[in-house]
Amino acid sequence: MKVLLVRAPFFASRRKVLLSEPLGLLYLAAALKEKGVGVSILDSALIRPRRTADGFYFGWPGEELERILRSFCPDAVGLTCQGVSSLQGTDLVARTAKSCLSPDVPVIAGGIYPSVHKARILEECPSVDLAFQGESEETFPDFLRRGLPERGDLSKIDGLIYRCGGAVKVNPKRHFVQDLDRLPFPARDLVDLEAYMNSGSVLYGLGSKPTLTILTSRSCSNHCRFCNMWMIHGRSWRPRSPQNVVEEIALLVGKYGARHVFVMDDSFAHEPERAKIICRELIRRRLRFEWNTPHGISLKHIDLELARLMKRAGCVNVCVGIESGSEWVRNELMGKGLSDAQIVQAISCFKKAGLPVYGLMLLGYPGETDARFKESLAFISRLPLSAISAGFVFPFPGTRLYDELRAEGVIGEDFKPPLDDFLEPVFAPPGAVIGQLRKRHKMLLKRFYLSHAGQVVGELIRGKARWITGRGIKALLGTKS
Numbered sequence: 001m002k003v004l005l006v007r008a009p010f011f012a013s014r015r016k017v018l019l020s021e022p023l024g025l026l027y028l029a030a031a032l033k034e035k036g037v038g039v040s041i042l043d044s045a046l047i048r049p050r051r052t053a054d055g056f057y058f059g060w061p062g063e064e065l066e067r068i069l070r071s072f073c074p075d076a077v078g079l080t081c082q083g084v085s086s087l088q089g090t091d092l093v094a095r096t097a098k099s100c101l102s103p104d105v106p107v108i109a110g111g112i113y114p115s116v117h118k119a120r121i122l123e124e125c126p127s128v129d130l131a132f133q134g135e136s137e138e139t140f141p142d143f144l145r146r147g148l149p150e151r152g153d154l155s156k157i158d159g160l161i162y163r164c165g166g167a168v169k170v171n172p173k174r175h176f177v178q179d180l181d182r183l184p185f186p187a188r189d190l191v192d193l194e195a196y197m198n199s200g201s202v203l204y205g206l207g208s209k210p211t212l213t214i215l216t217s218r219s220c221s222n223h224c225r226f227c228n229m230w231m232i233h234g235r236s237w238r239p240r241s242p243q244n245v246v247e248e249i250a251l252l253v254g255k256y257g258a259r260h261v262f263v264m265d266d267s268f269a270h271e272p273e274r275a276k277i278i279c280r281e282l283i284r285r286r287l288r289f290e291w292n293t294p295h296g297i298s299l300k301h302i303d304l305e306l307a308r309l310m311k312r313a314g315c316v317n318v319c320v321g322i323e324s325g326s327e328w329v330r331n332e333l334m335g336k337g338l339s340d341a342q343i344v345q346a347i348s349c350f351k352k353a354g355l356p357v358y359g360l361m362l363l364g365y366p367g368e369t370d371a372r373f374k375e376s377l378a379f380i381s382r383l384p385l386s387a388i389s390a391g392f393v394f395p396f397p398g399t400r401l402y403d404e405l406r407a408e409g410v411i412g413e414d415f416k417p418p419l420d421d422f423l424e425p426v427f428a429p430p431g432a433v434i435g436q437l438r439k440r441h442k443m444l445l446k447r448f449y450l451s452h453a454g455q456v457v458g459e460l461i462r463g464k465a466r467w468i469t470g471r472g473i474k475a476l477l478g479t480k481s
């Protein structure tokens, strides 16, 4: 059996998207290969984008898609639908597959959109036959390996979304892999890793190439009100063993020549003792590489010993989730459960260990008043951070924030972002307007970089300021961004 896995074509507002190798598809491919299934991967994110009226389209023109699908001639097509901006692309690939391959070739979707919006994936993409919610390394290969007649009662398949008697049915997602060490390492051989590094994604500015990504654990037990990650990876944090993690890192460094590794976990330091064991093992094996945590590391569990071990094990900087400098907004509104004191203590450990700290902020949370925003500015200006970046809150379905706003009638059932680009505000909470959020964004960067001007200029002169963004420099110089 041959399966073609495709990252569905998507729209973006800019030419350079935040991108790395598609770990989800690489994990699925490895799981399929382990079961003796042949796999190929097609990634729309590597296609040179075409300009559209309001942005860019990453995908193949119709005729080329048809030619590609015919040449692969797969027995099944698996599509990752990353979000609203991939819906049209998912539908296009599914329709093309149905018209140029045998109609019996199942087209199956997975990824963020089906996990979050559930039945809508089949309602909005009529040519998609089925979809899986969430983590699928066990469910998807198992489903494919059983021939159509033996698939039996679809209502028993974990997390499956399917059609039955004209309606779309959604099975609950209950199964998550408990022993992640059981999973084969992502099938990185199936993609052109260099193409991601040369894609111009800003992510690669944070590390020395070749840079590869790893997940040492899945999920997070924090449950912030604005986060829907649990719909993909479940509600409880699941670690890989330190030995298994270090074995994969050794492969990244030895076989793939990685000089830098992005640790993409939602909560790398959830169990500080495990993180320390990983660091000690990396030190013992003298693996020569650098790493960092671009997706953020929780500040709840940091002590000086861990910070120092991270530094000795090759960590070169840490990105940390602060979200708001107002403790009230962070905890009462966002439900983050992280005190000012914990933030100050953890950052001071990283600084003592010699690790630059990059703060990740979230603007536009419903209920954040001007006074609270000023409180946030004052706190952030005092923190010894090397740089900050700020995104905008979006009420994703599945979050407590979404449920609250629905209950208050602020958003309706059809509420969706125009695109999946949250570096620009696309949602204004009640009492605010988009223009005000943009203004706050500028104020935050300006105030931060002015209060840290000496250090930033020093880092720029020493050539160490690789994560200070263009927007940050513009804010510092007072020019328009």
Ligand code: B12
Residues within 6 Å of the ligand: 017, 018, 019, 020, 021, 022, 023, 024, 025, 027, 028, 077, 078, 079, 080, 081, 082, 083, 108, 109, 110, 111, 112, 115, 116, 131, 132, 133, 134, 135, 136, 137, 140, 203, 215, 219, 227, 228, 229, 232, 233, 264, 265, 266, 295, 391, 396, 420, 421, 422, 423
């Ligand atoms: C690493 C990561 C990134 C990386 C790389 C993403 C990539 N792989 O290309 C980078 C930094 C580039 C990134 C960027 C962004 N990200 Co991101 N990212 C993550 C993170 C932390 C892990 C994703 C991952 O690799 N998971 C590991 C693999 C194993 O899981 P997976 O990819 O989901 O795949 C599994 C299932 O989904 C399923 N599956 C996937 N495809 C298919 C296909 C089929 C056929 C089947 C059956 C199953 C299936 O099976 C896979 C294996 O288990 C998640 C949080 C999370 N824990 O999910 C956020 C997350 C997905 N990102 C998010 C966001 C918002 C973004 C950005 C929009 C941020 C921004 N401001 O620009 C951008 C968008 C990028 C883009 N082009 O779409 C949100 C999405 C929220 C939503 N839409 O509902 C999440 C959930 C984080 C959060 N808590 O808010 N991200």
Ligand code: SF4
Residues within 6 Å of the ligand: 219, 220, 221, 222, 223, 224, 227, 228, 229, 266, 267, 298, 321
């Ligand atoms: S800490 Fe991060 S991953 Fe965990 S719930 Fe909050 S936003 Fe989501």
